[in-house]
Amino acid sequence: MPEREVFWNISHHWFFYLLAFLSVLVFFGGCYRSLWIWRKGRPLSGNPLFGSILGGILKDILGNAKIFSGDFFGGLMHLFIMWGFLALFLGTVLSAFDEYIFHFLQGGVYLFYSLTLDIFGLLFIVGLIMALIRRYFIKAGKMNNLSEDPLIVFLLLAIGITGFMVEGYRLVAKPEPWTSWEPVGAYLAQFLFGNPFRGHIIVWWIHILLSLIFIAFLPFSKLFHIIAGSLNIILEKFPSEVFTLDEKEKISAEFSFRQLVALDACTRCNRCENKCPSNLSGEALSPRAMNQKIKSYIKSKYSISRLIQELINKPAKEVSRAEVIKGEEAWMCTTCRACVEECPLTINNLDLIREIRTFKVEEGTEVPALVGETLEVIFKYGNPYQGAKAKRGEWAKELGVKDLSLGGEAELVYFVGCGPAYDSRLQRIAQSVVKIFKKAELNFSILGNKENCCGDMAKRVGEEGLLEELIAKNYETFGGYGVKGIVTTCPHGLKMLRDEYPLYRKKLGIELREEIKVEHYTEVIAWLLQEKRLNFVKGLRKRVTYHDPCYLGRHCGIYDPPREIIRKIPEVEFVEMVRNRRNSFCCGGGGGRIWMEEFPAREKISEIRVRDAAEVGAEVLITACPFCLSMLEDAVKTAGYEGKIEVKDLGEILEELTGDLIF
DSSP: OOOOOTTTTOOOHHHHHHHHHHHHHHHHHHHHHHHHHHTTSBOOOSOOOHHHHHHHIIIIIISOHHHHTTOHHHHHHHHHHHHHHHHHHHHHHHHHHHHHTOOOOOHHHHHHHHHHHHHHHHHHHHHHHHHHHIIIIITTTTSOOOTHHHHHHHHHHHHHHHHHHHHHHHHHHSOOTTGGGSHHHHHHHTTOOSOHHHHHHHHHHHHHHHHHHHHHHGGGSGGGHHHHHHHHHHHTTSOOOOOOHHHHHHHOOSSBHHHHHHHHHOOOOOHHHHHOHHHHTTOSOOHHHHHHHHHHHHHHHTOHHHHHHHHTTOOOOOOOOTTTTOSSHHHHOOOOOHHHHHOTTOOOHHHHHHHHHHHHHHHTOSOOHHHHHHHHHHHHHSSTTOOOGGGTTGGGTTTTOOBGGGSOOOSEEEEOOHHHHHOTTTHHHHHHHHHHHHHTTOOOEEOGGGOOOOSHHHHHHTOHHHHHHHHHHHHHHHHHTTOOEEEESOHHHHIIIIIIHHHHHHHHTOOOSSOOEEEEHHHHHHHHHHTTOOEESSOOOSEEEEOOOTTTTTTTOOOHHHHHHHHTSTTOEEOOOSSOGGGOOOOSOTTTGGGSOOOSOSSOHHHHHHHHHHHTTOSEEEESOHHHHHHHHHHHHHTTOTTTOEEEEHHHHHHHHEEOOOO
C-alpha cells in the first residue's frame, strides 16, 4: 500500500528533535520580542465588521490582489511562493500528525498528498526564480536591495531543491510502483549519482538544517512580513485611530500598536516610493526610507538587551528620537494616500509621517516657518487667511442665501470652507455652488460669520491641541443651529467633517441629538441632475479632462459623481488622463503643503499633473477642490500652458451651463 516512513534511512532522531527544539525556541523568542514591542504602543480601539476582515483575508492575504495591481509578474511570483510555501508547510504538519497522532497518509490519500506537494513545491521554486529575475533584471536599480534579500531567496531555493533531492534519492534507493504520483522527485532521480542511501542521508540532513535555520531566522528578517503583513491587513479594517491629547499623556507611547505592526510588515518593496508624487518630482521624501528609519529607531529603543533588562526589573537607558525626526522629509508629504493604495500590505505611511510631524511640532524642531505662522493665524482668526471673522460671510452678501449667523435654524448647511470664504479666486467656486443650489430650489443655509476652520491643516501637521479646540467649537455651532446635514465645497473639509469629527466627538465626550450627514457638493449636484431638478441650457464644445482630488477620491472614495455630471454636459468631449481614479496624481497642495515654501525638486508636483492633462489634449482641466484649483492654475502658468489649458472647478462650469428649475 502506498505510504511513507518519515524517518526512513535516518538515525539519531534525538539530534533532529534537539535542533528542532532550539530552532522553534529561537522562532518564538523572536516573535515574542516583536509582540513585546507592539504592546508598547497605544492600544487598539474600535471593532471592525467581520465581513470586512474576511474580505481582507480572502482578497489581499490569500489572493494577493494588491500585489497583482499594476504588476502581474510580481503578483504571480508572490502567489507561487506564498502558496507553495503554505502547501509545503501544511504538508509537513500533516506528516507529523500522521506520524505521531493518527496514521491516515496511506493508499489513495497518500498518493494525492504526494502529488499535491510535488506540484506546489515546483511552483515554489519557479516563484523564487521569478523573484531573482524580477529583482535583479526587470526591476534592476529600482528596488532597495540589502544583503539579506538574495540570502533569503537562495536559502528558500536550497530548501526547495534539497527537498526534491531527498525524494529523488529515496526513489532510487527504494523504487516504488507509484512514482508517477511523485513526478518531480522521479524526474530528478534520473540525474542523481553515487550511493543513494548515503546521498539520501546527507541531503536529508542538509535539508533539515536549512529548514530549521529558516524557521529560526524568520522573525528577525523581512520574512516576518508573513505574520506582521497579514496582521496589518486585518488591523487596517479597524476604525481609524484617534487619540486625544489627554489619552496620549496618560499612555505616553510614541506610536500605536497598529503603527508598530505596520513597521514590521514593510518589505521595502519600493512600490510606495514609485507612486509618491513628492519622490517622483525629485524631492527627498521616500515613504519606504522613512518607515525603515522609524523601524530602526524602534528596534534600537526596544532592543533584546532592553527586553532582558525589563524581565529582570533593571532600569534601561532611554534612546533619543532626535535622529528619527531629523530632516524635512516629513513635511514633503502631501498626504495624497497614493502610497497606502499602492502598498500590498496596506501600510498607512500617512499616520507614521504625521506622528513625526507631531513630534516636531511638540518639540518645535525643524517646523517650517510658514507652518508655525499659519497655525498661529488659525488660532487667532479661525482661518489661515488672516481674514476677520466678521467678514467670513461677505462672499455671499449679494446672493440672497439664508445666513444662520443672522438668526434661525436649518437642517442642511453649506459649509463653505476657509479658502472659498476669503480667497477672491476661490470665492467664485462657492458663489457658483450657491447659485446652482438656488436654481434647483434646494433648501439650505450657510453659517456665515459663525463658520470656523474645519481643522484640516492642524490635523495634517499634527497640532492636536488646536485641532481639538476647532472640533469642539464647530460641534457647538452645529448643535446650536440644529444642523442635521452638511454639504462641503472642499474635499478636505469633507474628510474632516464626515470621517474624522465623529471619531473625535466620541473621544471628547461631545453629545449630539443625532448624527450629521456630510456630503460633497458634487454628490448633491449629481443627485439634483438625476432628480431632474437641474437642466442644461447650453453645451460645452471643448475637450475636457477631470483631475481626481486626492481627498475626494482616495480618502473619501468619491470617483463617480463628478464623472456622471461631466458626461451629462451637452456637446462635451470627456477624456480621462492616464493616471485617474485611485491612481490619480496629486496636485501637491495637500498635507499642509499649500502653506509651505517649495522644496528642492526637479519639477513641481502640480506641473507634472498639468502635463498629464496636456498629453491627452485637454482644453479644460476640471477639478472639484479649491486647493487643486489653486495649485493647478499656478502650474498652468509656470509650466508654459497658459492660453492652452484652462483650469476650472466643476461648480463654476455647471453654473454657467445650467438654468433655473422648470416644472
